[in-house]
Amino acid sequence: MQTTSTNIGERLCNKSIRDISWLLNIPRSTVxxxxTKWKQLGTTATQPPSGRPRHMTERGQRIxxxxVxxxxxLSAESIAKDLQTWCGLQINTTTxxxxxxxxxxxx
Structure with missing residues (x-):
């Protein structure tokens, strides 16, 4: 984040992309x-990840x-019940x- 704000700040000071790249020691394509992203969106924040979040957490996977x-x-039904008691996760047997x-x- 520090590099991004420095990058934008340098650009606002009328520095070239080559100069900014050299000052920050990052590739010109990155700069x-x-x-470009800042000009189009007004921010450099990344978009949220696409797709539905996973129902099973890493902790649930370890358990x-x-x-097993x-x-x-153990059957899948009994494992699902165990996970519900230990983690509090309501998980289907197909999951x-x-x-x-x-x-x-x-x-």
């Missing part, structure tokens, strides 16, 4: 991109892995299947 490693014979498959557990 040009920041200035899920630990649960301890006892391999449990999907998360387990993504972490490398099959069957």
């Amino acid at each position: 040009s991109g920041i200035i 899920l892995k630990r649960t 490693r301890r006892s391999h014979q 449990v299947h999907r998360e387990l498959h993504g972490t490398g557990f099959h069957g």
Whole structure:
């Protein structure tokens, strides 16, 4: 953020993109991109990430892995109930299947 504000400030002082790049030791394409974004949007803030947020948190994934490693014979329903009691997450059994498959557990 410091570089961005310095970049914009230097541009407002009528410095060239080459001079700004040399002063801040960053590529000219980066300086040009920041200035273009600032001119178009009036800000250099990044956009929020696209897509829906994941339902299962990293903590929930760790607990899920630990649960499966301890006892391999648990059903997805019982694992979902355990996660609800430990984490407070309301998770469907298909979500449990999907998360387990993504972490490398099959069957």
